[in-house]
Amino acid sequence: MASSRATARQRQSPLSDDATIAAQKRAAARAAAELIEDGMRVGLGTGSTVAHLLPAIAERALKGLRCVATSPATERAARALGLKLETLDEVGELDVAIDGADQIDASGWLIKGGGGAHTREKIVAVSARRFVVIASANKAVSELRPPVPLELVEFGVHDTLSRLDPARPRDVERSPDGGVIADYMGAVGDPGELAERLSATPGVVEHGLFAPELVSLILIAGDGLEVERRAGGKPGG
Ligand code: 5RP
Numbered sequence: 001m002a003s004s005r006a007t008a009r010q011r012q013s014p015l016s017d018d019a020t021i022a023a024q025k026r027a028a029a030r031a032a033a034e035l036i037e038d039g040m041r042v043g044l045g046t047g048s049t050v051a052h053l054l055p056a057i058a059e060r061a062l063k064g065l066r067c068v069a070t071s072p073a074t075e076r077a078a079r080a081l082g083l084k085l086e087t088l089d090e091v092g093e094l095d096v097a098i099d100g101a102d103q104i105d106a107s108g109w110l111i112k113g114g115g116g117a118h119t120r121e122k123i124v125a126v127s128a129r130r131f132v133v134i135a136s137a138n139k140a141v142s143e144l145r146p147p148v149p150l151e152l153v154e155f156g157v158h159d160t161l162s163r164l165d166p167a168r169p170r171d172v173e174r175s176p177d178g179g180v181i182a183d184y185m186g187a188v189g190d191p192g193e194l195a196e197r198l199s200a201t202p203g204v205v206e207h208g209l210f211a212p213e214l215v216s217l218i219l220i221a222g223d224g225l226e227v228e229r230r231a232g233g234k235p236g237g
């Protein structure tokens with residue numbers, strides 16, 4: 001157990017401190033791993049917070065877990081830890097999906113897709129009865145700001161980008177399904193309105209705005225590594 005001096009040091013650490021952020025990601029991930037039970041069908045997100053989740057799940061040695069990964073990186077890491085991976089089509093409905101986020105606002109809107117995996121992440125989030133978001137405290141924001149990640153069809157991508165101006169493609173980044181990854185750089189304003197506009201633009205496969213109705217529970221670890229629980233708009237918070 002950490003000494004009280006170490007705990008005091010942790011509390012004083014600035015949020016920009018990489019070690020503090022990593023410890024918060026780990027604390028949120030470990031809290032989420034406790035929600036998983038024997039026999040569950042589990043969606044695994046993508047990113048450095050999820051990288052802490054995978055060993056926390058594996059350590060629990062639960063029986064009969066069936067996991068679905070949202071990216072090749074998560075799939076490789078989960079397999080290396082002995083977790084059983086299947087496709088979403090094999091597993092069907094998921095009991096729970098757990099994933100990180102780039103930004104979380106006070107009303108529960110998320111921006112995701114920093115790792116370019118938001119299309120698969122959204123499909124998995126929708127397929128899960130409970131979608132749990134895990135994050136360090138620096139992800140909680142008063143207002144969502146650009147960039148908003150996009151996955152675009154390659155055909156006519158320059159036209160699509162010009163209709164979304166200001167938007168810029170990421171250097172040679174492709175989604176696991178071959179889509180062009182780009183970022184919308186305009187103001188977010190009302191996230192619901194922007195989400196509708198992005199979804200209505202031909203050539204946009206998916207955007208990284210996740211509505212509160214998709215989210216059951218948000219676990220945010222703070223400076224002292226205490227985990228704040230926020231209920232989302234989907235049942236199971
Ligand atoms: C990947 C994502 C990630 O969940 C998001 O970028 C957060 O990443 P990290 O946990 O590394 O901070 O949406 O597409």
